[in-house]
Amino acid sequence: MQVIMYSKDNCVYCDKARNLLKVKAVESIEYKLGKDFERETLLEEFPQARSFPVITVDKKFIGGYNELKIVMDAVKMMKHMQGVNQ
Secondary structure (H helix, E strand, O other): OOEEEEEOOOOHHHHHHHHHHHHOOOOEEEEEEOOOEOHHHHHHHOOOOOOOOEEEEOOEEEEOHHHHHHHHHHHHHHHHHHHHOO
């Protein structure tokens, strides 16, 4: 699973997403607003993005922190189910 996060400074949800990825030991790539990209460029690529962070999983836009949490919970459930079925 490849996770890319577009973030900005002083963003509580960016911090939450970063911490969630760290706790779950998921490697990710992070790009910072004003350093690695500009808002206009991000909106051209992800016009549906309305807030930060902007997160993609396997090159597909999923949303922000809340959607990342849902994806991480689903991955955890799938791993659990695989263990139960073995």
